Amino acid sequence: MIRIGDQFYDKAHFDRRSAELGNLTGISPGLRYAVCFADTAEWLALFFAIRDAGASVLPIHPGTPYAAARKLAVQAGCERLLYNSFTGEILPDSAPRTPEGELLQMSSGTTGAPKLIARTWQNIEIEIASYVRTFTLPETMTPIVACPTTHSYGLICGILVGLHRGVTPHIVDTANPKHILKVMRESERPLLYSSPAILHMLAQLLPTGQRMHAAMTSGTLLPDPWFVRIREKCDHLFQQYGCSEAGCIAINPDLTAASDMGYILPHAEAETGEDLASAAEIVITKDTGQPIHTRDLGYRRADGMLVFVSRMDDMINVAGLNVYPKDVEDAVTAMPGITDAVAFRKSDRFAGERVALLFSAECPVSPGALREWLSRQLAPHQLPSEMIQVAEIPRQPNGKISRCDVAERHAAGAFLPVQTGVAS
Structure with a gap:
């Protein structure tokens, strides 16, 4: 059973509709299909039809x-693009058939050009079983999915994990935060899957004395001031960590510090530093045995907690001194009245790079x-050499910020200060 808005769809509905769409679209095992549908119920029916046929899907x-959408579909080697159409468009130069179906994703591109990630359905089933077996606290909670179901966070962790547990995921529109709060108030032990930005907005909107039962954060690190606001509004606050290539590999069942990513799930292994002084890249190994380099800098404490320090590609080298963007962003967002911030590198002919x-x-x-x-908060080399106030920080649909994109757009003069707010 899945609830989308106010409508309930049982397994019989999806079985029937998936069979109809499978016949209508002529889904064949081993082929790649790109799907872009505004209707969530129809998108999910297509997803189940493609998965069950042993084909591959790019949501x-x-x-x-x-x-x-067509460009993404071509980049992924898809045979057909289903863009709000069941007949779809045949695409040139599709990839050869694969022996087993896969979930296709284009990486977020937060540190460079997006690349194609392909994960088999068997690999995803292993992740879900490990997730459910290890993370047992939400067994009787209602998943409220306030994030894109075309992203692995909403699709796998919000919907497929919920179905595996035998509970009914509730997919809600993220456009109206007050509606999300209403849905949570009307749900039994709700567990909200959403982005840090939406969680922060909800924490600010909650009336005095009201709290969220449980929330999950993922995808990008919470700025410390945001974490404090959200934590004090939640009975339970969870965090999960992973990457496109590996899926979710760690969960924190009781978040007490924003950088504490969680404990490694049993289907995965991670190598990294042993403490902050020896922080190193987090390298993940799963059942394939192939190491996955995350480009995340971190370490594991003696109790097994995986701690995130920074994206290796985000680190800014100012005259030989390392600056972690999060340190700057935490200091900025701690100032009363500041709502959001992103620190990034810019070239400097004297220091090499500046913030x-x-x-x-x-x-x-x-x-x-x-x-x-x-x-009063930062060392001289951490201070931004340029500060621009904008109406809104540019974020991707999944809530992440691409510092690479921000830096490129800044260099092209894309960001104009709002009214009297400004550059240094």
């Missing part, structure tokens, strides 16, 4: 324009006031 966010900053706020903030605040 595309429903807000993606046709030209961009640049985009931030949003409830009202215009003068660069002098922000610089004075930061000078």
Whole structure:
């Protein structure tokens, strides 16, 4: 059973509709299909039909324009693009048939050009079984999926894990935060799967005295001020960690520090540093035996907790001194009135690299006031050499920020300061 908005769809519905769509679209084992559908129920019926046929599917966010969706489908070697159409479009140069079906994803591109990730259905089933067997606290909770079901976080962890547990996932529209709160109030022991940005917004909107039963965060590290606000509004706050190539590999069942990613699930292994001083890249090994390099810098404490330090590609080298963007962002968002921030690198002919900053706020903030605040929180080499107040920090549909994209757009002059807020 899956609930989408106010409508319930049982297994019989999806079995019947998936069979109809399988016949209508002529789904064949081993072929790759790209699917971009605005109707969530129809998208999921197509997903089940493609998976059960032993074919491969590339889910595309429903807000993606046709030209961009077609480009993604071609890049992934898909045989057909189903763009709000059951007949679809035959694409040129499709990939050869694969012996078993796969979930196809284009990596987020947060550190460079997106690349194709392919995971077999068997690999995903192993992840789900490990997830459910290890993370038992939500067994009687209602999954509220307030994130894209075309992303592995919403699709695998929100929907497929819920179905495996025998509970009914409830998919809600993320456009109206107050509606999400209403759904949670009306649900029995709700567990919200959503992005850090939405969790932070909900924590701010909750009336005094009201709390969320449980929430899961994933995808990007919570700024410390956001973490504090969300934590104090949740009875249970969870965090999960992974990457496109490996899926979810760690879960924190009781989040007390934003950087504590969680304990490694039994289907995976991770090698990294032993403490902050020896922090190293987190390298994941799964059943395939092939190491997956995450480009995340971290370490494992003696109690087994995996701790995240920074993206290796995000680190900024200022005259030989390392600056972790999160340290800067935490200091910025701790200032009253600041709502969001992203620190990124910019070239500097003297220091090699410098810190640049985009931030949003409830009202215009003068660069002098922000610089004075930061000078009490950060070392001189950590201080941004340029600060631009914008109306909104650019985030991807899954809530992540691509620092590479922000840096490129900044270099092209894409960010104009709001009114009197400004550059240094």
